Amino acid sequence: MAVKETGVSYYGISYPEHARKDFEEMKAHNCTAVLLALTEFDLFFWKPNIPGIVDEAKKLGLKVYLNTWGVGKFFGGEPPSLFLQECHINDRQWTALTNEPLAAASPSSPAFREYFWGLIDELARTCDADGFFWDEPHYAMPVYPVSYQSTADFTCRNPITQQIFLDKYGYEMPKTLTKTVLKFRFDQANEILSEASRIAKSINPDLSVTQCSLPADNHFYSSYARGFDQWERIAFNPDYDVFSTSILVDGNDPLIAHRNLAKKTVSLARQNNKPSQRWIQSFFRSPEHLNTIKDIVHIYREEGVDSIFSWTYRAGKGTILAAPQADKVWEILGEAFGEVLGA
Secondary structure, eight states: OOBOEEEEEEOOOSOHHHHHHHHHHHHHTTOOEEEEEEOHHHHHHSGGGHHHHHHHHHHTTOEEEEEETTGGGTSSSSOOOHHHHHSOGGGEEEBSSSOOEEEEEOTTOHHHHHHHHHHHHHHHHHOOOSEEEEEOOOOOBSSSSOBSSOOSOOBOOOHHHHHHHHHHHSSOOOSSOOHHHHHHHHHHHHHHHHHHHHHHHHHOTTOEEEEEEOOTTSSSSOTTOSSOOOHHHHHHOTTOSEEEEOOOSOTTSOHHHHHHHHHHHHHHHHHTTOOEEEEEEOSSSOOSSTTHHHHHHHHHHHTTOSEEEEEOGGGGTTSTTOOTTHHHHHHHHHHHHHHHBTO
């Protein structure tokens, strides 16, 4: 089955005429789409230029998706958060056992919800993009530094969240991850994301929303402790149009792991009549044998993945997360995309 879409993430936001050259390079590397990774700083400082950057990509025939990258640190990504610099302490995620506010916005916070929804509203009104991308929404893990890794503690049990739980269930929110607490955390995260999806589509019904979820069943990420890992419920949600699952972060993970994740992703997407999307890593921990990148891309095609994206443009060259051989990785990824598009 042919792959319908290939793309990379891109965080070189600045001037449209500069971005156009990068988009041309993406096209030459067989990308049909681009994911604009928009930080809170971008959305504040470069806001006037973002619609023009979208337009430049569209003129070249690229699909354009807007990624709220690292917003509130509720979404995945390295960038710092302006919201967290100014918010009330109760708007942060608090740990359950140690009662410690963390550097991550609570999805239950009315202030964070209004802030995030306002960003989506403005982007949907000002940009001629094809859709939005919810990038690895998750609860922070209470270890230092704030991480994805598992501990006995969990978030979020701040005063706001505790009151919502009490009003809903009639008793104090436990300090352990009971089944009710797990469901509650998922529901709170799902609410903020579903409403953001509805806001975007109320402005432009043609916008698609891709929900990209972390793989909960591999060695790097802890299983189901980050609060938004239930793939079956996520894929079923009609507010999300594309079911996407995120990267395996070690380039030397066995190929069977990539195949199993692709199988599960495609199966859940098809059960819910949605396109499927898988991500491949082209930064930081690239495979020892770089042609493994091609093997993974072909596995995704064989399993019926509709859209294959990679993080990130030029394999992160010039960043702290650059692949060791970034130029070569970028070249191989482009070749791999060319081999599966329409194949």
